[in-house]
Amino acid sequence: MNRYAVIMAGGRGERFWPKSRSDRPKQFLTLAGNRSLLQQSVDRIKKMFNDDHIYIVLGRHHLKLAQEQLPELPSENFIVEPAGRNTAPCIGLAAVHIQKRDPDAGMLVFPADHLIKGDKKFLECLDKGFSWASRDDALVTIGIVPTRPETGYGYIERDAETKDQNPSVFSVKRFIEKPDLPRAEKFYGDNRYYWNSGIFIWRVPVILQRMEEEMPALYEGLQRIEAAIGTDGQATVLEEVFPHLPAISIDYGIMEKSPRILMVEGNFGWDDLGSWGALAEIADADENGMAVHGHFVGFDNENCYIQSEGSLIAAVGLQNLVIVQDGDVILVCPRHRTQDVKELVRLLKEDQREEYL
Amino acid sequence: MNRYAVIMAGGRGERFWPKSRSDRPKQFLTLAGNRSLLQQSVDRIKKMFNDDHIYIVLGRHHLKLAQEQLPELPSENFIVEPAGRNTAPCIGLAAVHIQKRDPDAGMLVFPADHLIKGDKKFLECLDKGFSWASRDDALVTIGIVPTRPETGYGYIERDAETKDQNPSVFSVKRFIEKPDLPRAEKFYGDNRYYWNSGIFIWRVPVILQRMEEEMPALYEGLQRIEAAIGTDGQATVLEEVFPHLPAISIDYGIMEKSPRILMVEGNFGWDDLGSWGALAEIADADENGMAVHGHFVGFDNENCYIQSEGSLIAAVGLQNLVIVQDGDVILVCPRHRTQDVKELVRLLKEDQREEYL
Numbered sequence: 001m002n003r004y005a006v007i008m009a010g011g012r013g014e015r016f017w018p019k020s021r022s023d024r025p026k027q028f029l030t031l032a033g034n035r036s037l038l039q040q041s042v043d044r045i046k047k048m049f050n051d052d053h054i055y056i057v058l059g060r061h062h063l064k065l066a067q068e069q070l071p072e073l074p075s076e077n078f079i080v081e082p083a084g085r086n087t088a089p090c091i092g093l094a095a096v097h098i099q100k101r102d103p104d105a106g107m108l109v110f111p112a113d114h115l116i117k118g119d120k121k122f123l124e125c126l127d128k129g130f131s132w133a134s135r136d137d138a139l140v141t142i143g144i145v146p147t148r149p150e151t152g153y154g155y156i157e158r159d160a161e162t163k164d165q166n167p168s169v170f171s172v173k174r175f176i177e178k179p180d181l182p183r184a185e186k187f188y189g190d191n192r193y194y195w196n197s198g199i200f201i202w203r204v205p206v207i208l209q210r211m212e213e214e215m216p217a218l219y220e221g222l223q224r225i226e227a228a229i230g231t232d233g234q235a236t237v238l239e240e241v242f243p244h245l246p247a248i249s250i251d252y253g254i255m256e257k258s259p260r261i262l263m264v265e266g267n268f269g270w271d272d273l274g275s276w277g278a279l280a281e282i283a284d285a286d287e288n289g290m291a292v293h294g295h296f297v298g299f300d301n302e303n304c305y306i307q308s309e310g311s312l313i314a315a316v317g318l319q320n321l322v323i324v325q326d327g328d329v330i331l332v333c334p335r336h337r338t339q340d341v342k343e344l345v346r347l348l349k350e351d352q353r354e355e356y357l
Numbered sequence: 358m359n360r361y362a363v364i365m366a367g368g369r370g371e372r373f374w375p376k377s378r379s380d381r382p383k384q385f386l387t388l389a390g391n392r393s394l395l396q397q398s399v400d401r402i403k404k405m406f407n408d409d410h411i412y413i414v415l416g417r418h419h420l421k422l423a424q425e426q427l428p429e430l431p432s433e434n435f436i437v438e439p440a441g442r443n444t445a446p447c448i449g450l451a452a453v454h455i456q457k458r459d460p461d462a463g464m465l466v467f468p469a470d471h472l473i474k475g476d477k478k479f480l481e482c483l484d485k486g487f488s489w490a491s492r493d494d495a496l497v498t499i500g501i502v503p504t505r506p507e508t509g510y511g512y513i514e515r516d517a518e519t520k521d522q523n524p525s526v527f528s529v530k531r532f533i534e535k536p537d538l539p540r541a542e543k544f545y546g547d548n549r550y551y552w553n554s555g556i557f558i559w560r561v562p563v564i565l566q567r568m569e570e571e572m573p574a575l576y577e578g579l580q581r582i583e584a585a586i587g588t589d590g591q592a593t594v595l596e597e598v599f600p601h602l603p604a605i606s607i608d609y610g611i612m613e614k615s616p617r618i619l620m621v622e623g624n625f626g627w628d629d630l631g632s633w634g635a636l637a638e639i640a641d642a643d644e645n646g647m648a649v650h651g652h653f654v655g656f657d658n659e660n661c662y663i664q665s666e667g668s669l670i671a672a673v674g675l676q677n678l679v680i681v682q683d684g685d686v687i688l689v690c691p692r693h694r695t696q697d698v699k700e701l702v703r704l705l706k707e708d709q710r711e712e713y714l
Binding site: 297299347 | 657668671674
């Protein structure tokens with residue numbers, strides 16, 4: 001069974017506005033380190049996958065940017081979604097492309113915009129996942145050992161017993177939506193609960209069979225798309241069919257309904273970097289908790305995350321703020337309110353102030 | 358006795374950085390209304406003074422800007438200080454210019470960068486001041502009836518009794534430096550205490566005589582400058598003499614030492630607008646205390662003063678902040694810390710980051 005990786009890079013990443021704009025979502029940004037999150041995602045798996053076994057699924061508007069960032073990948077490995085239809089159609093589209101090329105492929109899929117520390121542990125995890133996906137025809141997910149009572153992530157509850165005495169592989173008992181704080185604290189204190197990373201591994205025939213069983217409309221559409229791959233009608237059929245596929249997540253459409261899901265325990269550093277506040281948490285800060293990128297002058301400031309693209313940020317007496325300047329926009333917001341950046345973006349859309357989006 | 362007005366426009370106004378920069382200090386800015394503070398100062402007194410009786414004292418670098426803002430004033434009424442030497446030399450320089458033209462002139466002098474509301478009351482006050490300056494050869498100052506226990510201003514204590522039964526004219530008992538809050542509260546609760554406005558009225562021969570008595574080095578320098586006015590050597594002598602005059606304020610050099618000072622009570626609205634925080638106090642705000650000038654998007658904000666020259670300020674969940682964007686600088690600071698903007702400017706000077714000054 002050959003191994004293929006699919007990186008989902010179709011997100012809009014509005015919570016990183018104003019740095020992320022419609023023409024440059026989060027996964028294409030250099031938020032940490034000096035490579036974009038997408039580039040880091042590819043770099044991370046190169047020890048396990050040849051370049052031509054790595055696929056990127058993304059929106060048409062970002063194709064040029066992605067190809068510039070990843071010149072080493074063959075152009076046919078960039079799969080364009082004509083519309084954003086959530087993760088089940090995205091994964092299905094990648095699956096039929098890979099199946100056309102290699103009918104018994106193993107497939108890893110994960111989002112481009114997560115931060116992962118500890119590449120070696122990550123790859124070991126993936127390797128274990130591929131083994132079990134091949135051995136048991138299982139759908140495999142990676143469960144992250146929680147490091148805090150996070151309310152921003154979904155959780156996985158595993159069975160009490162390990163799978164066949166393998167210490168880091170379990171059957172999944174259930175998937176759990178984002179909890180409130182008391183429940184998150186309960187999960188954090190109980191070793192049967194893990195963060196749902198959105199990283200999945202399976203054999204391509206297995207995931208397509210599950211789609212046929214659970215999401216027949218999706219499956220039927222994917223069959224039409226697959227039949228057209230390599231023909232003159234490929235683009236036309238994709239444009240016709242894909243935008244009408246059911247916009248459902250793989251978690252909701254398949255994973256939560258499947259009896260035979262395995263979870264490989266992951267204890268590498270993982271963060272979905274869902275907001276400026278999350279980024280502030282992992283940023284290198286000085287002894288006053290100040291993490292500053294860009295031109296700055298100030299004193300008596302504590303626990304602020306400041307990022308300037310070109311302007312000078314001048315600050316006195318601030319605490320627990322995020323300040324981000326990008327182009328003609330300046331965001332100022334307490335660290336614990338950065339989830340509300342999405343609402344700012346919504347207000348700008350509502351007012352048709354497209355120049356800022 | 359003819360009446361002349363002298364407006365001191367030599368200040369640097371660093372506390373309004375980044376809006377005020379070295380080439381454009383506070384008095385030349387449109388901080389409130391749609392005319393600069395200097396223009397407003399001139400507009401305000403036009404009912405009492407002919408244009409050619411209004412003098413502006415200022416630094417060389419700002420002459421062009423001032424003449425552009427005040428095209429109606431004769432060019433010879435702009436008096437350039439070769440260096441900033443505090444208010445006593447500034448006032449002395451204007452006094453000798455006026456004396457050369459009109460040996461028995463009455464002279465009003467006040468800073469260009471104060472905000473005054475209630476022009477009619479202001480002019481009535483000045484009229485009364487000129488009358489007493491002429492009648493008693495007194496040095497007259499305007500004392501402002503305090504409207505809050507302000508610690509940012511100097512105070513004047515007046516005699517208990519009015520002068521000759523005139524209800525708003527008193528002898529000055531003493532000048533008081535900026536007080537701490539308990540003293541400011543005491544002054545605020547006692548009708549013998551007034552804010553020291555820095556607005557003075559006197560006969561030119563009287564102030565020059567007081568300078569001769571109390572500040573002989575200053576007086577001697579002024580004599581040399583006066584002798585050269587209208588000659589070929591005027592500029593050379595000014596350049597030679599002025600930068601070495603004692604850099605002392607008129608309050609310290611003359612007023613605090615003079616026995617015969619009268620105070621006219623002023624109860625027009627007055628503010629020296631010493632900081633962004635002071636400007637925020639007088640700015641029109643909405644029901645949440647938000648005063649916003651420029652492009653903005655936000656919600657859940659309270660009591661913030663926001664001024665943007667061109668950028669979009671995006672804010673969520675902020676309280677009691679001042680945010681000012683001007684060119685490539687963004688200032689973010691709690692309202693009660695805006696006095697510290699001077700320190701930011703000092704740090705930038707120290708680091709020779711001239712591009713921001």
